[in-house]
Amino acid sequence: MACFNFFSTKSKRNPKPTTSAPTSNNGPSRSDDPGVLGQQTSKSSGTTTSKSSGSAASSSSQQSIPALYEERGHNNLRVFELDELRNATNDFSRAVKIGEGGFGSVYKGFVKPKDGKGQRIAVAVKRLNQKSLQGHKQWLAEVQFLGVVEHPNLVKLVGYCAEDGERGTQRLLVYEFMPNRSLDDHLFNRAYPPLPWNLRLQIALGAAEGLAYLHQGLEVQVIYRDFKASNVLLDKDFKPKLSDFGLAREGPAAGHTHVSTAVVGTYGYADPDYIATGHLTTSSDVWSFGVVLYELLTGRRCLERSRPANEQKLLEWVKQYPIDSRRFNMIMDSRLVYQFSVKAAREVARLADRCLARQAKERPKMTEVVEILKQAMHLKETGEGHSRSSK
Numbered sequence: 001m002a003c004f005n006f007f008s009t010k011s012k013r014n015p016k017p018t019t020s021a022p023t024s025n026n027g028p029s030r031s032d033d034p035g036v037l038g039q040q041t042s043k044s045s046g047t048t049t050s051k052s053s054g055s056a057a058s059s060s061s062q063q064s065i066p067a068l069y070e071e072r073g074h075n076n077l078r079v080f081e082l083d084e085l086r087n088a089t090n091d092f093s094r095a096v097k098i099g100e101g102g103f104g105s106v107y108k109g110f111v112k113p114k115d116g117k118g119q120r121i122a123v124a125v126k127r128l129n130q131k132s133l134q135g136h137k138q139w140l141a142e143v144q145f146l147g148v149v150e151h152p153n154l155v156k157l158v159g160y161c162a163e164d165g166e167r168g169t170q171r172l173l174v175y176e177f178m179p180n181r182s183l184d185d186h187l188f189n190r191a192y193p194p195l196p197w198n199l200r201l202q203i204a205l206g207a208a209e210g211l212a213y214l215h216q217g218l219e220v221q222v223i224y225r226d227f228k229a230s231n232v233l234l235d236k237d238f239k240p241k242l243s244d245f246g247l248a249r250e251g252p253a254a255g256h257t258h259v260s261t262a263v264v265g266t267y268g269y270a271d272p273d274y275i276a277t278g279h280l281t282t283s284s285d286v287w288s289f290g291v292v293l294y295e296l297l298t299g300r301r302c303l304e305r306s307r308p309a310n311e312q313k314l315l316e317w318v319k320q321y322p323i324d325s326r327r328f329n330m331i332m333d334s335r336l337v338y339q340f341s342v343k344a345a346r347e348v349a350r351l352a353d354r355c356l357a358r359q360a361k362e363r364p365k366m367t368e369v370v371e372i373l374k375q376a377m378h379l380k381e382t383g384e385g386h387s388r389s390s391k
Contacts, residue, residue, distance in 0.1 A: 065220055065250055069144040077147050078114055078159030082170050085109065085125055085161055092127060098181075103138065103246065104129035108177060111158075122177035123158055130168050138246030139171040145222065145245040153210030155233055155243040178241065180234035183207075183292075187229055187299055194335035198377070199238055200296045201344070205373040206240040207232050211289060212366035214248075215282045221251030223259070223280055227288035228269045229295055249280060257281065268302035268314075273360055283360035289369065290355025293348055294318055299333030315356065323349045344379040347372070 063071070088109030089096055099106035104127045110120035128135040139160075146157035161172040183203060186192045195203070207227075214222040225247040233243045252259050258279035263270070271287035274280055291302050294314055300307075302314045311317045321327045323346050329338075332345060351372050357363045364372075 063219060065144050065148055065222070068148045068220065072148070074147060077143070077157060078174070080111070080159050080161040080172070080174060082161055082163045082172070084111065085127075085172055085174070088123070089125055092125075098124065103135060109174075111174070122179075124175045124177050126173040126175070128171040128173075130170075136169070136171060139173065141248060142173055142245045145248050149214065149218065149222070151210055151213045151217070152239070153206045153213070153241055155241040175243070178233040178243075179236050180238055182230050183232040183234065183240065183296075184228070184230035186234070187295060188301055194299070194333070197336055197340035197344075201348070201373065201377045203232065203234070203238065203240045204293060204296055204348070205370065205377065207242065207292070208289065208366055208370045208373055210240070210242045211285055212370050214242075215251075215285070215366050221282065223249050223251055223282055224285050225249055225280065226265055226269075227285050227292065228266050229292055232292070251282065271360070272358070281360060282366070283363045286355045286363045286366060286369070287360075289366070290352045290363075291315070293352035293355065297333065297345060297348060297352070298331050299335055318349075323353070341379050344376045347376045347379060351376075 086092065088111045089107040090109075092105070092107055096108045097105055098108050107125045107127070109123050109125045111123050112120055128139050142157065143160050146155070155178065156176040158174040158176060160174065161170060163170045180186070186195050211224060211227065214224055224242065224245070226244060227242070231242060231244045232240045234240055247264050249259055249261060258281045260278055261280045263275055263278055265274075265288075269288045269291050271284040273287075274284045291314075294300075295302060298314065298318065300314050300317075304312055304314075310320075318331050321331045328346065328349070329342065331349075332338075332340065351364075351369065354362070354364050355369065
């Protein structure tokens with residue numbers, strides 16, 4: 001799915017040659033995007049125009065992500081030379097390319113351990129497209145956010161490369177390698193075997209715990225802003241890890257209910273309220289999570305143009321099969337061949353509907369989502385589990 005981004009001004013890029021840690025001067029702020037759809041940000045103060053209270057947001061007296069990065073993050077990351085990453089990826093060979101997007105391409109490679117001892121370790125190397133308008137900004141955001149956050153359900157950033165030379169500006173990121181690719185691959189690519197029901201719940205739970213950590217587990221609240229199946233990567237044990245923090249933003253300052261920001265994200269996953277107003281909150285991530293819950297249940301993408309007109313938009317299609325009706329089974333992924341708990345599936349669907357509430361204040365916090373998913377994992381079937389009725 002294509003990302004969308006509305007710009008009122010062109011982004012300014014003035015990268016300087018460096019092999020050291022990125023500085024905080026260009027880092028992500030609470031209101032650092034151009035205004036959109038009539039929403040304005042205060043360029044002089046760097047704050048949003050809305051000053052309403054009642055927010056469970058990060059305090060203005062607390063440190064920002066760039067400050068936290070300068071304090072501790074850059075010491076955790078390796079600085080790679082471009083030649084080292086060329087060698088690691090066989091000169092960025094197409095044979096080892098494992099992904100591609102608007103940001104550029106991702107390659108599998110092997111690098112020496114930090115101490116130079118032992119066998120090479122597998123990594124994923126993201127090389128930014130030099131023509132990307134927002135490339136440097138998103139690269140810097142990823143370095144700073146991933147240099148600070150630390151959680152089992154967030155992908156680990158090993159290091160980065162920043163070089164300027166005759167070949168132009170080079171910006172690369174080096175992540176831990178995730179051998180089982182993404183949730184998107186396993187849900188929608190028929191070349192992969194179907195994910196069993198229990199594993200789907202485990203993946204949903206792990207992803208929810210990652211979002212809950214970003215929202216409430218740090219000194220600074222972080223809004224992920226791009227939660228979707230393709231950004232949920234799976235390690236060798238199918239443990240989910242959130243990736244791609246280029247669009248992440250700090251939450252609103254104390255006394256503010258939201259961040260006013262340019263609307264960016266992916267069609268089908270972005271919160272309609274955020275699209276309409278430019279007001280970004282953690283509830284925007286909750287909406288996106290609800291979309292992915294329905295994708296896990298149905299095995300369908302949120303938008304599929306190849307389907308009949310009344311089935312193209314997932315969230316509209318599932319409404320035809322009420323959760324408490326006997327027809328509810330008809331939304332379930334046929335590749336599960338009825339090997340799932342209908343009780344649990346109904347609970348997950350109810351949770352998805354709460355996440356998709358039109359009013360942001362009616363959506364649950366991710367901490368509550370985590371608890372509900374834990375309960376759903378323990379629900380056992382009570383006789384209706386393999387019902388094939390469509391009445």
